[in-house]
Amino acid sequence: MEKIIEVSGVSYFYAEDDPWVLDDVTLSVNKGEWLSIIGHNGSGKSTLAKCLNGLIVPQKGSVRVGGFDTKDETNIWEIRRLVGMVFQNPDNQFVGATVRDDVAFGMENHGIPREKMIDRLAQSLRLVKMEKFADSEPHRLSGGQKQRVAIAGIVALQPLIVILDEATSMLDPEGRREIIKTMRTLNKEHGLTVLSITHDLEEAVNSDRILVMNRGKVVREGSPREIFKTPELLEKIGLDLPLAIKLRRLLNQRGISLQDTALTQEDLVNELWTLRSTM
Amino acid sequence: MTHIYNSKTPFERAALDHVSLKISSGSFTSLIGHTGSGKSTLVQHINGLLRPSSGSISVGDFVIEPQKKKQDLKPLRARVGYVFQYPEHQLFEETAIKDVCFGPMNFGVSAAEATKRAEECLTLVGLPSLFWHRSPFDLSGGQMRRVAIAGVLAVHPEVIILDEPTAGLDPHGQKEIMELFHKLNKNSKLTIIMVTHNMGDAALYSDQILVMEAGQLKMSGAPEEIFSREQDLRNMGLDVPETMVFLDKLTDKLGLEKGRPVFTLSETADRVADLLNGGAAHV
Numbered sequence A: 001m002e003k004i005i006e007v008s009g010v011s012y013f014y015a016e017d018d019p020w021v022l023d024d025v026t027l028s029v030n031k032g033e034w035l036s037i038i039g040h041n042g043s044g045k046s047t048l049a050k051c052l053n054g055l056i057v058p059q060k061g062s063v064r065v066g067g068f069d070t071k072d073e074t075n076i077w078e079i080r081r082l083v084g085m086v087f088q089n090p091d092n093q094f095v096g097a098t099v100r101d102d103v104a105f106g107m108e109n110h111g112i113p114r115e116k117m118i119d120r121l122a123q124s125l126r127l128v129k130m131e132k133f134a135d136s137e138p139h140r141l142s143g144g145q146k147q148r149v150a151i152a153g154i155v156a157l158q159p160l161i162v163i164l165d166e167a168t169s170m171l172d173p174e175g176r177r178e179i180i181k182t183m184r185t186l187n188k189e190h191g192l193t194v195l196s197i198t199h200d201l202e203e204a205v206n207s208d209r210i211l212v213m214n215r216g217k218v219v220r221e222g223s224p225r226e227i228f229k230t231p232e233l234l235e236k237i238g239l240d241l242p243l244a245i246k247l248r249r250l251l252n253q254r255g256i257s258l259q260d261t262a263l264t265q266e267d268l269v270n271e272l273w274t275l276r277s278t279m
Numbered sequence B: 001m002t003h004i005y006n007s008k009t010p011f012e013r014a015a016l017d018h019v020s021l022k023i024s025s026g027s028f029t030s031l032i033g034h035t036g037s038g039k040s041t042l043v044q045h046i047n048g049l050l051r052p053s054s055g056s057i058s059v060g061d062f063v064i065e066p067q068k069k070k071q072d073l074k075p076l077r078a079r080v081g082y083v084f085q086y087p088e089h090q091l092f093e094e095t096a097i098k099d100v101c102f103g104p105m106n107f108g109v110s111a112a113e114a115t116k117r118a119e120e121c122l123t124l125v126g127l128p129s130l131f132w133h134r135s136p137f138d139l140s141g142g143q144m145r146r147v148a149i150a151g152v153l154a155v156h157p158e159v160i161i162l163d164e165p166t167a168g169l170d171p172h173g174q175k176e177i178m179e180l181f182h183k184l185n186k187n188s189k190l191t192i193i194m195v196t197h198n199m200g201d202a203a204l205y206s207d208q209i210l211v212m213e214a215g216q217l218k219m220s221g222a223p224e225e226i227f228s229r230e231q232d233l234r235n236m237g238l239d240v241p242e243t244m245v246f247l248d249k250l251t252d253k254l255g256l257e258k259g260r261p262v263f264t265l266s267e268t269a270d271r272v273a274d275l276l277n278g279g280a281a282h283v
């Protein structure tokens, strides 16, 4: 598999007297995969994301995106074109006076020709269902509307890699499902590589791979099935477990003996169905 | 109460449309609703951050009306605390601890007492002391959220408004913070008004749930009542708690009837056991 991002031995601190916030992080991202990053508050997820688009350069180690090293300043524009990042707080991302200007500004910066801009603007606002708000001021939208616009701004750039830093945390249940589904379509059909930093385990369970961070280190990496095979570790570092796993345990306590494989709700439903038909 | 943003301009937008409701003191109320349905707009009226365009709101003996007359809102704000949807909108001091001290000192508490409260509250929200003297803007998203919550708790308000208080918190933090509010509500009779997209939290902790859609109040009632109207909720882009989503999938697959709403994991496990053994759901 082609590696689109390669991080090796990366350590980072914000200020001389501060502790290392990233501590010898090594990882790679495969082209076209959906990688979820989970970890406790302050574990270094957003800092890692900022390293990946060259916003910050680590004091130790190297980050290569599409073969370009973030250390080399002349690569910065190339890297920014490859990686679109939706920030944890969308307010940090807005520059335009209206939603339309804001999305257009990003495209202009990326040198996208005018004719294409008009199409993509309409398309990306439609994708996040914000076309009716094109003339609104981004800062005067509701919390969830801001997140939608921030996502549109990045989708319009059609980057190869998208980093979502808790980009759907303020959306209603349906809105969140829709946005994730839209991103997944781009991922499956257009080969978009997605890195999603999230506290939503139901989302993480459906990714190709999960990376677990704890105190600046990557402590686990693997398929959702592999990751949740050792639930004790996740609980120990302040994370939760998917509903199916928690329920499975309670059912075992109630004398309903289940295997330890069910990960998604569907898995568990199917297992219970089989169990019932043999009872 | 009605609220129109940018009234009499081309950008006029009615965000609240004739909303009437009551919240009892000492209760726990959750507001749910689609993005842009008017939840934040509604709760901002409760501590005078916004004034209604028409209608009125009373909080204790405080009445807020559309009139222009200047009103001293400080006594109201001392009693009604507000945790913003984005913590960045609330934080401003040089250090996290100064930020938390600001509220109490602003309402006349001594510096020593404010510091004591700040330390207590920062501990309650689970921010390690190592971060207390950092700039709040040099903290991670979840750490900022904790400082913002501590800042409001330190004022010792009678009512606390929480606009999506668990967004950005890690799962452990989400649970701890919700347990903290639950305890303050039960033991200290703190009135809680919480906006949330987490149906599970709304179900588990509320006495009353209010459902907003397009600026209107569409439903109100106890969690059991609200979440038994599954289809109505789905039509508004909402959902039922995860426990119910799971049971729905299971009853569907087994060809059994849906039972009444269930919110805790252990009740859910009991229900599953019943379904496997007897088969007939308790309707």
Ligand SMILES: Nc1ncnc2c1ncn2[C@@H]1O[C@H](COP(=O)(O)OP(=O)(O)OP(=O)(O)O)[C@@H](O)[C@H]1O
Binding pocket: A014, A015, A018, A021, A039, A040, A041, A042, A043, A044, A045, A046, A047, A048, A088, B131, B137, B138, B139, B140, B141, B142, B143, B168, B170
């Ligand atoms: N600008 C900054 N200056 C100094 N320290 C910082 C800065 N930003 C973050 N930190 C610190 O670095 C550590 C990692 O922060 P980071 O934002 O990467 O965490 P995170 O995993 O994204 O957490 P969260 O889930 O809360 O968003 C935290 O302890 C935080 O306090």
Ligand SMILES: Nc1ncnc2c1ncn2[C@@H]1O[C@H](COP(=O)(O)OP(=O)(O)OP(=O)(O)O)[C@@H](O)[C@H]1O
Binding pocket: A139, A140, A141, A142, A143, A144, A145, A170, A172, B005, B006, B013, B014, B015, B033, B034, B035, B036, B037, B038, B039, B040, B041, B042, B085
């Ligand atoms: N300052 C403002 N100026 C103009 N319009 C605004 C302003 N704030 C909010 N609105 C609009 O009013 C409507 C209600 O917004 P509000 O913030 O109350 O929604 P919400 O229910 O809190 O949504 P969310 O779940 O996304 O936070 C939205 O359509 C929004 O665009």
Ligand SMILES: [Mg+2]
Binding pocket: A045, A046, A047, A088, A165, B140, B141, B142
């Ligand atoms: Mg973060």
Ligand SMILES: [Mg+2]
Binding pocket: A142, A143, A144, B039, B040, B041, B085, B163
């Ligand atoms: Mg809101």
